[in-house]
Amino acid sequence: MNRYELTVILRNQEKDALTVKTKEILEKHGVVIEKEDSWGTKKLAYQIDGEKEGYYFFSVVQSLPETVKKVTTEFGLNTGFLRSLFVKLPNQKIA
Numbered sequence: 249m250n251r252y253e254l255t256v257i258l259r260n261q262e263k264d265a266l267t268v269k270t271k272e273i274l275e276k277h278g279v280v281i282e283k284e285d286s287w288g289t290k291k292l293a294y295q296i297d298g299e300k301e302g303y304y305f306f307s308v309v310q311s312l313p314e315t316v317k318k319v320t321t322e323f324g325l326n327t328g329f330l331r332s333l334f335v336k337l338p339n340q341k342i343a
Contacts, residue, residue: 249310249311249312250311250313250336251309251310251337252310252311252336252337253306253309253335254274254307254308254309254332254333254334254335255306255333255335256304256305256323256333257292257302257303257305257329257331258302258303258305258328258329259327259330260302260303263289263303265328266303266326266328266329267286267303269328270305271284273319273322273323274307274319277311277315277319277322278311278312278315279309279311279315279319280309280310282308282310283307284306284307284308285305285306285307286303286305286306287304287305288303289301289303289304292330296331297327302330302331308337316334319332320332320334
């Protein structure tokens with residue numbers, strides 16, 4: 249399994265329900281959440297679906313590479329998710 253940083257921008261009005269939904273989607277696909285953090289509501293650089301602000305949810309997760317595409321597709325099917333981004337973390341060497 250690879251480690252990823254996952255950042256999701258959610259609609260601000262539905263942030264509590266969508267945060268729970270994000271975790272449910274990840275658990276459904278077998279993604280392990282190592283760390284999660286809320287960055288709060290921030291002004292967007294440009295409007296996304298008419299939204300000027302978004303709620304940022306950040307987490308470090310472990311996932312199989314093929315699962316990332318499935319999760320991203322499921323995020324895209326829900327209108328509450330404005331954007332999502334998976335960034336693969338480099339393998340860390342143990343000294």
